[in-house]
Amino acid sequence: PNADLVRERGAASFPVRDLTYLVYGGQERTEHLERIANMVASDPVFRKTDRFFLSRTEQYRRSLEKVRHYKELIAKHNLHSELDQQDLRQAIDEDLPIGLHVGMFIPTIVGQGTDEQQKKWLPLARAYKIIGTYAQTELGHGSFIRGLETVATYDKSTQEFVLNSPTLTATKWWPGALGKTSTHCVVFARLVISDRECGVHPFMVQLRSLENHEPLKGITVGDIGPKFAYETMDNGFLRFDHVRIPRDHMLMRFAQVAADGTYSTPPHSKVSYATMVFMRAYIIGTASSTLAKAVTIAVRYSCVRKQFPLRSGEPEQQILNYQNQQAALFPLLATAYAFHFTGNYIRQMYSDFVRGMRAQDFSVLPEMHATSAGLKSLTTWIASAGIETCRASCGGHGYSKLSGLPSLYANYIPACTYEGDNTVMCFQLARYLLKLYGKAQAKPGLRLPGNVSYLEKSTLLDERCDASTEELWLDPARQLHAYRNRALRLVANCANRLVAEMQKGKDEVLAVEAIKSDMVKVAKAHSYYVVLNNFVNAIEQLRASGTSTPILRVLKTLCDLFALHFIQADLGDFLEYGYLSSLHTEPLHAQIRRLLEAIRPDAVALVDAFNFTDHALGSALGVHNGRVYETLFEWAQQEPLNKTQVAPGYHEYIKPFLLAKM
């Protein structure tokens, strides 16, 4: 192994293994995950390095092979719990064409199917005797769901729905595993009963024969073609030509259509939001782990990579010693940890809600829905940009697919779009915040829930930062004060501008249109506050529960860097209304430099603590043993162009080219 990495690992200020346990929920759970990860990593069917050299069709076939093997392993190792299967899929670490089946199809049946419907379809789905997906988006509509054009017309005479795609833009477009793999699908369509529009509802539709996989009559289905990445996933299109399904194929937990065509509406219209929150909690967790992978690759490589001596004649520097490299990577390292705690928080919030919901308590739903929308946006945006920062910081070799970083990025970024376009999500949170702020203004003394309680205190706007020394910037209360103040300031400005626009004669709809850019800022500002708040709280809880000092110290340093870096990154917000001045920013900058230096000796240990296998990283630059050049060289030899010394196409093209007269 690489000597620099060995040395760095020996010099960590904290016991790496303990931090790993902390991240993964204890020693037992960590070891369980390691067993699964090692089983996958040592199984040739699951090898990932060939993916770099396969065509799209080959990659799709390979992922089918993995899917088949996955089911074999479930049987062989008795992995019947959902958690075990999820662990196994996570270890396989590929966008498998059953991802939508487990992630959206089954949860939708659970969330929206009646007990009877669940009894019918869940056993089939859970035993993978059918493969399903979730088809909402159409060529013409994604964000605006009420605009979907696929129609389900109720035919009372036969008690069937007739599904139809009346226009080209009604074509379902994007659903994962729809193109070639799925046998079934939950289709969202506008329900029409006796010419009456009853809104968009989910319908269970069989797409392909279970005998021979041919599409059923009236169904046109196929793959939508190449994407930025996601080669293993057959995102598909789907058109219906008057396809008939029985009445009980509408998922009727909430809205119902009786045999005679009587339509009844759901009791609590927002209840289906719960599934969305569940998905977003998952996405937020993935933001952490994906960013952690990118940072692991970049930090390890930056320890191995040497470029330039400080003075001629001296040995070259590890590039991780350069301040700019640290300034690029360490805030992302801190962010990966921050998002880990955000993920825990939102999962906890969700379980609490599910518990409450059983007792018909929906009270946290609005806050949870809005908060998770904002956090989904903020975390996916930062993780996406962060992966690219990591890639660029690896110089030329980062651009090689063998670095793992291009695929990590290209596979990750749709998280900013699916499950709700990030910008549109931000409006949801901003609207919620503006509403609460308005209420608080109208009714002083009103108590607002948890994360948004700062909106009560408009006196906060008159308060100023007093962190005039480097030391004071390490005070979590002061850090949180700054984030709260910024968020409140932006909410208040937005609210004022809304009023001003209306005073200029706009109605509320147009006034909202005029402040949309500011609403995005509002949503981000609030979400930053939530992330920091949870990081600070998590450390407090760890302290209370007796976590060792070295671990607490390093987590505190990461939390500080997270807090201060993102103030520095948006400094204008904090300066604009005088909350900060150069009196405070100079010690802020100085403290950030100090924190980078403090993290440097622990950087490798901090990425090691994420405990990724080489399989999971899939990167020649991030290999645990640091043999980056050997691995790059070796992997490159597999390139199909290298099968022959003379280029494919030499005789047809190069030779005639060289000989041609001009």
Next chain:
Amino acid sequence: PNADLVRERGAASFPVRDLTYLVYGGQERTEHLERIANMVASDPVFRKTDRFFLSRTEQYRRSLEKVRHYKELIAKHNLHSELDQQDLRQAIDEDLPIGLHVGMFIPTIVGQGTDEQQKKWLPLARAYKIIGTYAQTELGHGSFIRGLETVATYDKSTQEFVLNSPTLTATKWWPGALGKTSTHCVVFARLVISDRECGVHPFMVQLRSLENHEPLKGITVGDIGPKFAYETMDNGFLRFDHVRIPRDHMLMRFAQVAADGTYSTPPHSKVSYATMVFMRAYIIGTASSTLAKAVTIAVRYSCVRKQFPLRSGEPEQQILNYQNQQAALFPLLATAYAFHFTGNYIRQMYSDFVRGMRAQDFSVLPEMHATSAGLKSLTTWIASAGIETCRASCGGHGYSKLSGLPSLYANYIPACTYEGDNTVMCFQLARYLLKLYGKAQAKPGLRLPGNVSYLEKSTLLDERCDASTEELWLDPARQLHAYRNRALRLVANCANRLVAEMQKGKDEVLAVEAIKSDMVKVAKAHSYYVVLNNFVNAIEQLRASGTSTPILRVLKTLCDLFALHFIQADLGDFLEYGYLSSLHTEPLHAQIRRLLEAIRPDAVALVDAFNFTDHALGSALGVHNGRVYETLFEWAQQEPLNKTQVAPGYHEYIKPFLLAKM
């Protein structure tokens, strides 16, 4: 064609064609470019849409086919001038494996070869009887060129150089067209004469037989494998096992090795920088055209795409009507125009330099070298991030490769790395600025050259912005004042911190290491100023030369948006030391909103003016006729997975999967 686009085109406030002439240098030149572009677009060999569906090897072969056809067309249409050939390659619009030949190999022979060497190799190269590339980077070294490990040892007895790769990390890695295509190569190696190290020099080496393309003895060469994109380009690796080349294969325009081994050094060590400046000028121009393509796609699509009505029952809005969408896209539109003028400026500076150099006048070299380093970094960074902003603003469809945006991005981003890693480039400019600032401080009254003359006036630091109304923010002098003030402030802070670090006991080397993050900021700040200054000057010149009012008006609006947007984006820099306060930022924000509204009706016309063919855009979302859904649907049908109704892999994997017991 799409009705919305037709309507938008009819409503432009300026004659689009005139702006096109302005961008491409007149009517004649525009029409010439159009003839070539149309010839390429209508030639089936050059079709680009199949690229989405080909494997890497197939893509490489297709690009060889294009290369062969390119040479045929040169002969057929008598395109013997360099400009004609460049126009043709630009119209083909692909990273062809002769890109390095024309872009680096020939220029290096011109720049570094003796007259005799030029006479020998240039005719061969220009007639494409040999194909060359430029091999500097190694596995272990890119930025630090003096660290290259490839050795060229002079053997006096045979008057030969012996090229050798002593280590794995000495392997050349990355050069374009090296892997499979090139017959020749300029290799950078450390010259050793009688055990004396004489530094890194360029050597002409034949790699492959001109008979059968087999690698010559002692040469191991191949492709480095898959990259983020660049599939058509065989970036390669290269190792030497004691390969002998004649003495006159060292390019000896500057340094020389006599037959007896006497080494003489170059007269002006920086002279080889000129080629670098030439390349950077090209890269800066490409930043404009690439960003222009991305914006064209996103703006057209955003006019066609409709999502959400403002009020229920109303027709849906074009997404380009949303403020956030305008705020994402219009500053990039303005930037594409800004960079166009920056490209003109740097090309002009380069021609002036070349003219001066003939008279042994090298005086502008330091400024030109530093300026172009900074501009290369700023423009490639902004263009890269801008393409992704455009992609994300297209929602889900942006993620389809058929949108053209993923490939545009992935092919473009290495511009941030090659020809000098952007961060490292920033240090070069910052060092230059710090040096001049130091000189000016030491010697008041000193006159500094052109773009950097503001460094003389440290009184500028005491001046404050007085743009307290929206109107005042449209004053170019005030805009420039702000950018100059920010740049000077950052330079001064950097200089002060350098002193402070040295007072703490660091030597200069370590003190520089401690301010590297700030140096990157300095370089960007100066470069923004240069870009804006050139945009403002260009409009002034156009006004003076009688350009029509409607064109001047729309360019001025773009220039204003560029200026104000990038103040808003880095607001902290301007606020931190009190140059701005909320007194100025409120009208700033308001003016930006006003500018977005002003651009909205001209947005389509402004992207149309770039005059890209559908071939050049290669995008289903950006098609000129706006039939985006039809095109997406049609193109997707070509996906190889759609050749059969039943998935490849069904019998081997899906069927057994569905049937397997768990």
